[in-house]
Amino acid sequence: MASVLSRRLGKRSLLGARVLGPSASDAPSGITPPLEPLLEGAPPRPFLTSEDTSCQEQPKEVLKAPSTAGLQQVAFQPGQKVHVWHRAQECTGLVEQHSWTEDQVTVWLLDQKLQISCRAEEVWLADPQGPAPQAPAPALGAQALAYRPVSRNIDVPKRKSDAVEMDEMMAAMVLTSLSCSPVVQSPPGAEANFSAARAACDPWKESGDVSDSGSSTTSGHWSGSSGVSTPSPPHPQASPKYLGDAFGSPQTDHGFETDPDPFLLDEPAPRKRKNSVKVMYKCLWPNCGKVVRSIVGIKRHIKALHLGPREGFQGRGLLRTPPGIPGHGRKDALVHAAAVDGLPSGALSKSAPGSFWHIQADHAYQALPSFQVPVSPHIYTSVSWAAAPSTACSLSPVRSRSLSFSEPQQPPPAMKSHLIVTSPPRAQSSARKARGEAKKCRKVYGIEHRDQWCTACRWKKACQRFLD
DNA sequence: TTTGCCGGGGA
DNA sequence: TCCCCGGCAAA
Numbered sequence: 001m002a003s004v005l006s007r008r009l010g011k012r013s014l015l016g017a018r019v020l021g022p023s024a025s026d027a028p029s030g031i032t033p034p035l036e037p038l039l040e041g042a043p044p045r046p047f048l049t050s051e052d053t054s055c056q057e058q059p060k061e062v063l064k065a066p067s068t069a070g071l072q073q074v075a076f077q078p079g080q081k082v083h084v085w086h087r088a089q090e091c092t093g094l095v096e097q098h099s100w101t102e103d104q105v106t107v108w109l110l111d112q113k114l115q116i117s118c119r120a121e122e123v124w125l126a127d128p129q130g131p132a133p134q135a136p137a138p139a140l141g142a143q144a145l146a147y148r149p150v151s152r153n154i155d156v157p158k159r160k161s162d163a164v165e166m167d168e169m170m171a172a173m174v175l176t177s178l179s180c181s182p183v184v185q186s187p188p189g190a191e192a193n194f195s196a197a198r199a200a201c202d203p204w205k206e207s208g209d210v211s212d213s214g215s216s217t218t219s220g221h222w223s224g225s226s227g228v229s230t231p232s233p234p235h236p237q238a239s240p241k242y243l244g245d246a247f248g249s250p251q252t253d254h255g256f257e258t259d260p261d262p263f264l265l266d267e268p269a270p271r272k273r274k275n276s277v278k279v280m281y282k283c284l285w286p287n288c289g290k291v292v293r294s295i296v297g298i299k300r301h302i303k304a305l306h307l308g309p310r311e312g313f314q315g316r317g318l319l320r321t322p323p324g325i326p327g328h329g330r331k332d333a334l335v336h337a338a339a340v341d342g343l344p345s346g347a348l349s350k351s352a353p354g355s356f357w358h359i360q361a362d363h364a365y366q367a368l369p370s371f372q373v374p375v376s377p378h379i380y381t382s383v384s385w386a387a388a389p390s391t392a393c394s395l396s397p398v399r400s401r402s403l404s405f406s407e408p409q410q411p412p413p414a415m416k417s418h419l420i421v422t423s424p425p426r427a428q429s430s431a432r433k434a435r436g437e438a439k440k441c442r443k444v445y446g447i448e449h450r451d452q453w454c455t456a457c458r459w460k461k462a463c464q465r466f467l468d
Numbered sequence: 469t470t471t472g473c474c475g476g477g478g479a
Numbered sequence: 480t481c482c483c484c485g486g487c488a489a490a
Contacts, residue, residue: 440472459482462473 076105076123084109084123086116095123440466 076082076098084091084107093107096115105123108115290301440463441453450458454465 442471455482456473460473460484 075100076120076125080125082107082123082125084116084118086112086118086122 076095080095093109096106441457
């Protein structure tokens with residue numbers, strides 16, 4: 001079935017595979033016309049040579065039927081054996097009544113001992129000689145139609161709205177079965193369609209935040225960041241490269257050329273499809289790489305394998321471990337793990353918004369800053385490695401590295417935390433320090449409150465309160 | 469133009 | 480050592 005479908009899809013575009021009832025305008029040019037020669041030209045076919053009068057009559061009736069707006073109808077006789085599409089499967093039954101005016105056929109289902117009433121279009125006469133037809137309209141190809149002359153005249157005609165709706169649902173089911181992830185089904189940028197997928201990926205928003213988007217100093221990342229600072233969704237097929245293709249260029253299809261979808265393996269991809277990628281979650285913990293199919297699974301994996309309950313908590317403490325010492329690599333992974341845990345990133349820095357953590361004396365222009373987490377009207381957190389209490393004896397007067405968390409009060413998820421690991425300590429050169437992005441005393445307090453500035457700022461030195 | 473801050477110098 | 484400021488560079 002799948003191969004038939006895919007083959008059909010291969011020959012037609014998705015639009016061509018449209019299984020909805022054709023509209024009035026395309027009914028004459030759609031599937032119906034090729035059928036008429038079949039009926040009239042009468043090449044020797046079992047159903048046409050059949051003695052079953054119903055099978056012979058019905059096509060004629062169809063042809064004779066007044067085709068107002070292209071609608072063709074069949075009169076079913078009580079007691080006729082018919083096939084009916086019921087609850088997504090074909091059933092055999094006997095016609096009990098055909099209400100021509102309401103276009104309703106009451107059918108007694110032999111299989112299910114059930115009487116149903118359905119539309120005449122959904123009923124076709126049983127062919128005593130041919131094989132039982134497969135699913136009607138949605139997935140039938142010309143082959144199927146070829147041996148079911150009556151039904152094809154029933155299936156194809158223009159439907160009324162409710163029938164169209166039903167077929168749309170059927171079509172959606174078929175298409176859905178051929179596709180995989182809702183994430184990639186939706187065109188990039190169609191945010192509204194992303195809600196379900198995003199809901200499932202919400203924890204990744206946070207984990208994506210803490211992924212290092214630009215630094216080359218970290219490893220063990222969870223999400224394959226593509227270099228932009230937006231959070232990365234879990235990457236399909238667990239390949240960062242693949243991710244880059246799939247998400248890095250959302251306007252094009254080429255990321256799916258190597259679609260490993262088993263549905264398409266046995267045929268040349270007739271059309272590049274965007275909706276055949278499974279979402280997998282890969283643990284990027286160093287030397288792990290475990291691929292899990294669900295986010296719950298990956299969480300469990302992280303907790304179980306990489307995060308002991310104790311280690312996890314200590315790992316967060318590692319945030320204040322200066323880089324370069326053993327464990328720095330773990331730090332990032334633990335950051336990710338913490339994010340996966342769903343803990344607010346604020347917990348990582350002991351700086352709940354509103355708290356003021358100011359360990360450093362303001363007069364520290366000459367001295368190294370210790371550990372400084374000022375929270376001003378703008379919630380702001382800054383941690384200096386060189387000044388971490390555990391490594392208080394930094395000999396370098398240069399702020400070698402700094403890690404800063406910039407936390408607006410109610411940040412959007414993508415902005416919830418911001419991790420910057422700056423470049424390694426530059427040589428003690430006279431190169432001007434790159435201007436930081438952090439707010440400085442001047443900006444925070446304003447020039448009119450210069451007395452509230454840190455000393456360094458007042459002296460036009462590098463600000464020691466709002467470190468970069 | 470504003471801002472951050474280095475380098476230099478005066479008290 | 481404290482303090483101030485000229486001036487450069489980045490935003």
